[in-house]
Amino acid sequence: MSRVFRITITHSVLIWGVLLMLVPLWLVFASSTHSNSYIYNEGMQWKIGGEFFDNYDRVLNKKGGFTKEITATRIFYNSFIMAFGIATLSVFISMMAAYSLVYFKTKFSTLFFWLIFITLLVPLELRILPSYQIVSDLNLTNSYAGLILPLSASAIATFFFRQYFRSIPDELLEAAKLDGANSWKFFIDFLLPLSKTMIAAMFIFMFVYGYNQYLWPLIMTTSEKYWTVVMGLKMIYGGNSVDRYAYVVLSLLPPVMIIIFLQRLFIQGLFQTK
Amino acid sequence: MKRLYRAFIALITVAFLSTPTISAPVELHYWHGHTGKLEAIINEIADRWNASQDESVLIPTSKGSYEDILAAFIAAYRANEHPHMVQVYDAGAAIMVAQVKNGVVYPFEDMAEKYGVDFNKDDYIPGIRNFYADSDGKMIGIPFNSSTCLMYANMDILEAAGVDIPKTYEEFEQIAPKILAAGYTPLLQSHSPWIWTENFFSRHNLLMTDGNNGYDDVPTTTLFADTPEFITHWTKVKEWKEKGWYDYKGRAWGDNQAPFIAGEAAFWLGSAASFSGMKGVVPNFTVNHIPYWSSITGGKEYPTFIGGAANWILSGKSDAEYEALMKLAEFMTSPEQQLFYHNMSGYAAVTYSATDLANEIGFYEASPYHKAVGEQLSLTGSTIPGGYRAGNWPQIREVLYENYPKMLNGEISIEEGMKRMDEGASKLLAQFAKTL
């Protein structure tokens, strides 16, 4: 197979992939720049229309709810805080837990692993009422802590770090031990830098998970101040109007920015593992 | 030590409370399920109330939808974080009425008496009064956004096809081919469990469940398969669909409404509450009573069940808060506020004094739409109760949603579908009866 041919194949596969991912969102974006009645009667549009500034200005500043404290901007901020909190906390504690599971001799490791793993099997939707009662007993309703804490124990992230640590050669620990590293030093000086790529990936994973929550904030918050992105989609932009297109586009910006930013870390991490 | 500390706190609290200058207004929390324009109208009412007095402040909060609000407030109640008043829809009425004995819900009638609210039971339109009442007729919920199903008609299409608005389904069958020939979908309908089930029964004066619709005894089964009229109706609907007279667009409310809004369908059966959203959007539309089969009723017209929701008073708050809440209830049910709400939202006025006021100022002549809502709800002559008391009804609606498409696409016969719906409903009713 010739080189040129292979490169052509590679690029065309990737271009098809990119189109598959982008075209739907392009249509949403292009549609969001037209007038409401035009979209209603003509459907989604491929070309950019002339209402971009009007639509986006309206959506960003439209006040929702009764107290008028909530705007799309505030909603994105809330979701950002929630997602950032969940991502930071869960990456941190999952990594610690995985470290404990993989690098320590003990009879409880398997038990702990399954204790953590089983939580994967009961999603929040099914234990939402009891969870709410507990958060309420702890006086955490209507607070960012209440939004963040119950969602920040991630079996997936723990599992992920466990897999990753297990794939790290044993020689690394042997070498570290020869250097006189204790368990703390090994975690901080060896494992942490080595896991940069993985941390970035997990951070994205948990950020998106937190950002996209709907039921939990709905049940948990009784104050409009804490509305989040998916709630806004329902509460303010439930109707089939062009505002919803614009809102969908705007709602993507915070996580997309995180992803694009962390992607650089991906690349950096790559060089460091070499 | 601890006791001393508590006494100290109590002392301070008393000292503050007894100082008249700092008596802050009571906060009243109200959760509702409206969004968009309907939410804006509730907010407007709250603003009006807050501006009209300074003893209490009303804070309405939207919880997204009727289904979500029920779950959300129950979760909150169990954690003692619930609001003073909550909006619960028609299908949840049995659940709420059943909670009076557990002390979760305080009956409106008792509270009105206790706090000396200007309250005249006979002033409420009977269909509305009875729907949210217990079996003795005591009013439990406060009627608020009362809707009914209506027929919306696109006058431009009717003109193009050269036909008039039908009063009965028989008339509809006469004109449907003409509308189809003119290039339009004749009929669409949102929410089959509500319009073409619950309200089919009330509109034709037929019982929907045993136990006298649950008003005399806890119901054990629905009467779908035992009601030949109901089977006939759905057999007809299926025929219409095959002929292209009626089109089914899934169970989502909006998907069935969209072609009407876009001017592609002649008639749409929907809710009175849809009016505020369509006003100014759909060019030349009007509304009329929901059709009926004159062959079933012998040409007589019966009322529909009330739809929409009521407000329910929840327990666990202080005397001062309830006093303020009942003043608010008085305000919200006053003829002036109702008329405002009636006009803005399209929901019905719930008392005769409000409709009298509307007549007095010539409101109904100016808006035939609002007239249709009130008329249809005030029809008399039914021999069945003005509602149904059946538990687990939100889930029973799911059972209906799952069987109608199968009947319409011919996967099962109409009779078989009715039987399955009765079986599904009986199981759910039995499950609910266990908790009583």
Add this chain to the structure above:
Amino acid sequence: MKRVQFSSYFTQYFFIAPQLAIILIFLYLPIVQTFRDAFTIQDAFGFGRYFSGFDNFVFVLSDPNYITALKFTLIFIAVITFFSCSIGLLLAVQANNVIHGKSAYKTLLIWPYAIAPAVVGVTANYFFSERLGILYNFFNGLWGFDWYDNVYDAYIYVFIAASWKQISANFIFFLAGLQTIQKSIIEASIIDCKSSFRRFWTITFPLLMPTTFFLIIINITYSFFDTLGIIDTTTIGAPSGETKTLVYKAYIDGFRGLDLGSAGAQSIIMMLIVLVITVFQFRFIEGKIHYN
């Protein structure tokens, strides 16, 4: 398991303590409650509560729609895992090979991952609504596609929406996995094996097994649990309940329908199903994986 390990009890527990504390408070307490609910009859407010043995389980399992939902869920998991995994892998391998424009491709392929399931559903709705939906009209022209009426068409609708969202996730992790494979191994294998296709399946793919294994679990839990928001904003179970997943059904019956007993029983049944699937995986797949 690691051959070399530390053996300090204190440090070990210190590291795992935060995780355990949070899951005990926010996961196990509620799960215990869910178990209790599963064996009791009670109204939504918690009144009239009494022990009812397996009544709730009998009630759930005797519902023919529950079996329908179970079948659909299993198909759904298989289809979504297959499509999103294979497309994600294909793209990751190509993106890893490419020299020019690597980071541009990466960015463009990764970012749709951020979209919330409910937002994906709303977007899919734009494409699949009968009025003016581009894909609806396209498929309708091909074979009379109508998801309101036809079960298989409704399947296609939710499969497309749910797999589309998951492609990026698979892409990210496969790419991360590919990047951890040392270049030297690949370079060495080029000498041994000329065909890049065979080289991929004999050398690269086995090295990707830990990632694949992890992704299969991610995809299963995604299609099992996270697609609730997609179903709720697309078919709502159309045409007549055939596209309800088990979680969606539990959400409708238990949370919206306010039947805590049924919700509890359904949760336990679901736990058992996912548990069986994952134990099976650990037994039969993880054993075959070589961690380096």
